[in-house]
Amino acid sequence: MTAQTPKGLRKSATFEQDSSTPRYFQLQEIIRELCASLEVGQPIPSEWDLCQMYAVSRTTVRKALDRLTQEGLLYRIHGKGTFVSPPKLRERFVHQRVGFHEDLVSRGVEVRTRILEQDIIPASKLVAPPLQLAVGNPVIKLVRVRSVGGEPILVSTTFLPYRLFPGLESEDLTDTSLYLVLREKYGVQLGHGTRLVEAAPCTEEEAELLHIPLATPLLVVSSTMYDTEDRPIECGSARHRGDRSQVEIEVVSR
DSSP states (O other): OOOOOOTTOOTTOOOOTTOSSOHHHHHHHHHHHHHHTSOTTOBOOOHHHHHHHHTOOHHHHHHHHHHHHHHTSEEEETTTEEEEOOOOEEEEOTTOOOOHHHHHHTTTOOEEEEEEEEEEEEOOTTTTTTTTOOTTOEEEEEEEEEEETTEEEEEEEEEEETTTSTTGGGSOOTTSOHHHHHHHHHOOOEEEEEEEEEEEEOOHHHHHHHTOOTTOEEEEEEEEEEETTSOEEEEEEEEEETTTEEEEOOOOOO
8 A cells, every 4th residue: 555645745846857967866855845845754655656756767766765764854664655754853062061861851852861881990092091091990881872752862882980970880870961960969060072073884783772774874973071170071972873863063253
């Protein structure tokens, strides 16, 4: 059974026959315009319907749909069809000293956390320098899966100096902000930090944790944060689903 044609679909849309723009890209933009007029979760026409409506091959249709799915505009359910995705979650970094949990909760978004690891380990050669520790000094390693609306969005791995936060390895962090605990229990005030954003492929383990295909790209945010006394208090990375995440960068004049 095929999905019904949504009212907003431009059946009269035609391809530019003499254009150098590939047909799959032209179809992709037609579908993109359609999605803007649909509700989240509404189906788009089936592959067969799109082939018939625009006189294009199934290869062309699949390439257009694959690109829009990778982009996060669409999602597929096997045996049911292709549907309009929810808008990407936007995480704001510039001029704010809060984490993922506080940022989204402040905007009324429900965030859930699953703790995968919360232990004291020796600092490795990669972790020790940003935390200004000797290799082998104890650090707290925290690995979490963060979910929004029941959908896993990112896997974060965080390292903190044990000497500053003794007992944190036993703290319940499932429904609270790490930064909030650092402020209220340990009296640490965030001062400044650095964040690096880059794209990366996901591993098989990450694909399983985030419920995504292995080919889905990740948006990786690596950070080191300091307190108001200029002590490094945290380093690590958050590996976001690229199909569901955005980073907002604010540009200001001096």
